[in-house]
Amino acid sequence: MDRYVERGASWTALAYGPGFALLGFLAELLTGATHTVAWVIVGLGLAAITAPWVYARRRFLTVRVTGEALWQGRERLPLTDIAEVADVGAPTGARVLGGGWTTPNKYDSLPIRLTDGTVVLAWAKDVEALRTVLQEARTA
Numbered sequence: 001m002d003r004y005v006e007r008g009a010s011w012t013a014l015a016y017g018p019g020f021a022l023l024g025f026l027a028e029l030l031t032g033a034t035h036t037v038a039w040v041i042v043g044l045g046l047a048a049i050t051a052p053w054v055y056a057r058r059r060f061l062t063v064r065v066t067g068e069a070l071w072q073g074r075e076r077l078p079l080t081d082i083a084e085v086a087d088v089g090a091p092t093g094a095r096v097l098g099g100g101w102t103t104p105n106k107y108d109s110l111p112i113r114l115t116d117g118t119v120v121l122a123w124a125k126d127v128e129a130l131r132t133v134l135q136e137a138r139t140a
Contacts, residue, residue: 002066005065006124006126008061008062010054011058014054015047020042021042022039025039059074065130065134070082075099084113085110085138086135089111090109091119095120097121098123112134
């Protein structure tokens with residue numbers, strides 16, 4: 001059961017390319033000459049280009065808290081390893097969860113103290129919600 005989920009991207013982004021192509025086709029209808037096949041190819045091409053981007057963002061930038069673990073991308077951190085999530089300072093060089101060198105762009109960091117005393121950086125777009133869920137999950 002998921003207590004918290006923050007997807008890296010939505011599959012609805014695949015509709016942007018075909019939507020753009022539809023707008024182009026409708027604009028051509030106003031001029032009289034239409035290139036239906038070309039617009040279909042453009043729409044499918046843009047959707048095909050967008051699909052790997054959405055897949056990668058969903059795989060590597062999804063934040064999830066289950067009953068047992070915090071998932072940051074493909075990295076799993078058991079909740080039993082978390083000692084503290086409130087008032088933890090982030091030391092220079094703290095390891096970023098999820099395998100990256102830095103916190104992903106447009107994400108805020110949340111320092112977490114582990115039971116072994118080390119501090120790691122979790123990340124989310126809504127850090128306060130993640131902190132609240134992690135505090136509740138630790139006490140449950």
